[in-house]
Amino acid sequence: MPEVDLEHCLSTALKLARQAGKMIKDAFKKKKNVTCKSSPRDLVTETDTAVEEFLFSELRKVYADHRYIGEESVSLDGEKVELTDDPTWIIDPVDGTMNFVHSFPFICVSIGLTVNKEPVVGVIYNPVLDHMYHARKGCGAFLNNQKISASGETDLSKALVIGEMGSSEIAEKRECVYHNAKTMMEKAHGFRCPGSAALNMCLVATGAGDVCYTMGIHCWDVAAGAVVCREAGAAVLDTAGGEFDLLSRRVLCASSPSLGQEVASLLHQYQPPRD
Numbered sequence: 460m461p462e463v464d465l466e467h468c469l470s471t472a473l474k475l476a477r478q479a480g481k482m483i484k485d486a487f488k489k490k491k492n493v494t495c496k497s498s499p500r501d502l503v504t505e506t507d508t509a510v511e512e513f514l515f516s517e518l519r520k521v522y523a524d525h526r527y528i529g530e531e532s533v534s535l536d537g538e539k540v541e542l543t544d545d546p547t548w549i550i551d552p553v554d555g556t557m558n559f560v561h562s563f564p565f566i567c568v569s570i571g572l573t574v575n576k577e578p579v580v581g582v583i584y585n586p587v588l589d590h591m592y593h594a595r596k597g598c599g600a601f602l603n604n605q606k607i608s609a610s611g612e613t614d615l616s617k618a619l620v621i622g623e624m625g626s627s628e629i630a631e632k633r634e635c636v637y638h639n640a641k642t643m644m645e646k647a648h649g650f651r652c653p654g655s656a657a658l659n660m661c662l663v664a665t666g667a668g669d670v671c672y673t674m675g676i677h678c679w680d681v682a683a684g685a686v687v688c689r690e691a692g693a694a695v696l697d698t699a700g701g702e703f704d705l706l707s708r709r710v711l712c713a714s715s716p717s718l719g720q721e722v723a724s725l726l727h728q729y730q731p732p733r734d
């Protein structure tokens with residue numbers, strides 16, 4: 460496969476994220492057509508499906524030889540994601556679908572591109588707040604074209620930690636979520652759970668949060684955010700403190716490596732099946 464023009468990929472993703480954002484914003488205040496997937500709390504709306512179809516069809520016109528992974532294109536019967544070294548667009552059409560269904564304005568479209576299995580381009584757009592985050596490997600991270608940086612905080616007692624409170628049908632996962640929330644409420648400066656893994660990562664990238672962690676996400680929730688966080692100088696790790704693995708369904712982002720390791724050592728771990 461010829462060399463990938465990452466600048467071209469980034470500008471295409473930015474243009475399409477804005478168009479997808481318009482679709483999401485137009486639907487945001489309207490009544491949603493909601494369907495349950497694996498459980499009553501695992502939701503999909505017609506907007507999720509329409510945005511994914513739009514993004515795939517537009518990207519395929521430009522990058523016919525690239526590969527594609529999207530949340531709404533993976534079937535529910537345990538189908539595994541196939542990530543190869545080829546350029547691969549990894550898309551979450553709406554991250555924070557539960558928020559979207561309730562018109563809670565913390566939602567985004569997330570577009571990541573991997574090459575050799577590494578996330579190298581990330582675009583995340585919250586159309587309600589008009590926050591456009593973007594990053595390309597080696598070129599920095601930006602919010603609405605202004606350069607952003609992680610805070611560099613190293614002290615947990617001064618850190619704002621962003622976790623997850625998504626209700627899961629799995630008792631083991633729920634116990635883990637409760638335990639970790641309790642620990643962070645006791646040890647961190649503050650603890651928040653806004654409900655979109657991709658935007659949580661962006662908050663760490665801007666320095667608004669100092670740590671975020673989540674277990675049970677999928678590659679489409681974090682592919683774009685991993686580039687944005689790394690380019691903003693944040694540490695991107697597995698929740699146990701090891702190397703981040705895009706298909707492992709766990710991520711921890713921190714303003715400094717030492718704070719990342721400290722939080723990892725305090726978290727109870729939950730390991731869902733790999734993507």
Ligand code: IPD
Nearest residue numbers: 554555556625654655656675676
């Ligand atoms: C969800 C959100 C949520 C996280 C879940 C994800 P979705 O993504 O990112 O914050 O806790 O694990 O599934 O389903 O709204 O795209």
Ligand code: CA
Nearest residue numbers: 530551553554
């Ligand atoms: Ca989604």
